[in-house]
């Protein structure tokens with residue numbers, strides 16, 4: 001009798017607009033794995049704080065409320081929704097208000113401890129394995145992942161991707177590219193300079209620069225890396 005292959009754990013990290021979500025979802029779909037968007041969890045807790053009048057610029061207030069909302073993440077790559085205290089937050093977590101506040105909330109150690117524990121629990125429960133994307137998956141959340149990928153791209157490419165997305169989301173006029181790039185670099189800087197579990201490439205992560213690659217090429221590259229790991233292991 002053939003035994004089922006061991007679950008495979010894949011960590012995909014990198015700054016905003018490098019293609020983490022699109023790549024992770026496509027890779028998980030191609031290989032029949034679960035998918036976890038940890039950025040959506042930080043966004044959902046931020047959205048909950050904003051809608052419950054917690055001062056997101058007061059780390060003590062954020063820490064005191066950290067355990068209050070129950071965050072439930074969908075792990076189906078075809079439809080990964082998220083709820084906060086039973087309320088669907090899938091749409092609201094993408095607003096500019098949440099984007100502007102999420103770095104401050106995610107820098108609070110109590111928030112990180114809460115979500116890191118939840119992320120590890122979800123990864124352990126994934127039957128065939130999981131692709132987990134974020135900022136500190138390879139360094140802190142899942143340091144023993146079977147494969148760690150760190151995606152990068154030029155600030156220009158990342159801003160162009162984000163601004164195209166924002167325009168598509170609400171039909172509004174194309175946002176100012178320079179403004180989008182400045183906001184993105186400011187968030188990178190905040191996420192990279194925080195004390196607890198900053199955005200950083202793990203020593204054993206493979207860097208993939210997606211600037212000149214299509215999404216399909218990035219997906220193919222990651223799928224190949226996973227298959228190579230599975231064959232070797």
Ligand SMILES: Nc1ncnc2c1ncn2[C@@H]1O[C@H](COP(=O)(O)OP(=O)(O)O)[C@@H](O)[C@H]1O
Pocket residue numbers: 014015016017018019020021022023161162165210213214215216218
């Ligand atoms: N290699 C690529 N080339 C062009 N566009 C891409 C590429 N990868 C992702 N995108 C697009 O860029 C946008 C941001 O991608 P996303 O996966 O959300 O990035 P991240 O999760 O790193 O912020 C999406 O609209 C996505 O379709």
Ligand SMILES: Nc1ccn([C@H]2C[C@H](O)[C@@H](COP(=O)(O)OP(=O)(O)O)O2)c(=O)n1
Pocket residue numbers: 015016017038039040042043102103106107133134135136137187191
């Ligand atoms: N593992 C993670 C994932 C996200 N975060 C924080 C920092 C990020 O700026 C926000 C939002 O992450 P998200 O992946 O949704 O951001 P983008 O969609 O790439 O712009 O959450 C984090 O601190 N740690």
